[in-house]
Amino acid sequence: MSKWKIDPDHSVAAFSIQHMMIAHVHGQFNNISGQIYFDPDKIASTSFEFTVDVSSIITGIKKRDTHLKSNDFFNQKKFPKIKFMSTGVDKTGFNICKVKGNLTIQGITKPIVIDLHFFGPIKSPFGETSMGFTAKTTVNREDFDMTWNEPMENSGYMVGRDVSIVINIEADKV
Numbered sequence: 001m002s003k004w005k006i007d008p009d010h011s012v013a014a015f016s017i018q019h020m021m022i023a024h025v026h027g028q029f030n031n032i033s034g035q036i037y038f039d040p041d042k043i044a045s046t047s048f049e050f051t052v053d054v055s056s057i058i059t060g061i062k063k064r065d066t067h068l069k070s071n072d073f074f075n076q077k078k079f080p081k082i083k084f085m086s087t088g089v090d091k092t093g094f095n096i097c098k099v100k101g102n103l104t105i106q107g108i109t110k111p112i113v114i115d116l117h118f119f120g121p122i123k124s125p126f127g128e129t130s131m132g133f134t135a136k137t138t139v140n141r142e143d144f145d146m147t148w149n150e151p152m153e154n155s156g157y158m159v160g161r162d163v164s165i166v167i168n169i170e171a172d173k174v
Contacts, residue, residue: 099114
């Protein structure tokens with residue numbers, strides 16, 4: 001089983017969430033690190049472990065970024081990291097699998113399932129061997145005690161519950 005280290009310069013965890021029931025706000029975390037044990041011929045033995053630094057959140061609006069780091073959402077001072085650790089992987093297609101694992105946000109751990117596509121391995125012009133991974137999932141933010149909201153006049157809500165997540169990872173063979 002090969003060990004791969006996540007390249008933080010070429011990896012990002014992006015998200016989108018509904019705002020005022022009419023549009024989606026997008027953002028990303030630019031500091032993701034971790035390791036992957038992966039062999040395309042031994043998918044069932046694959047494992048993923050990564051950490052996201054909450055302070056690296058960027059939505060393009062400083063005031064919103066500050067609010068997302070506050071106690072209303074990620075509570076960055078008390079819980080500076082988001083963590084994921086896989087518990088199982090099932091191949092579902094040529095370069096596609098489902099990854100089961102535990103996601104921890106604000107000290108709350110919940111099981112999730114991620115749809116994963118993998119690409120490579122490939123030799124870079126600089127000599128290292130690299131793999132690419134694209135992971136997609138949706139989580140309910142309220143499952144992680146992020147319940148802040150404001151009511152709208154049409155019985156709606158300011159911030160949606162479901163958060164769509166796309167993680168793009170480039171990892172180098174160790």
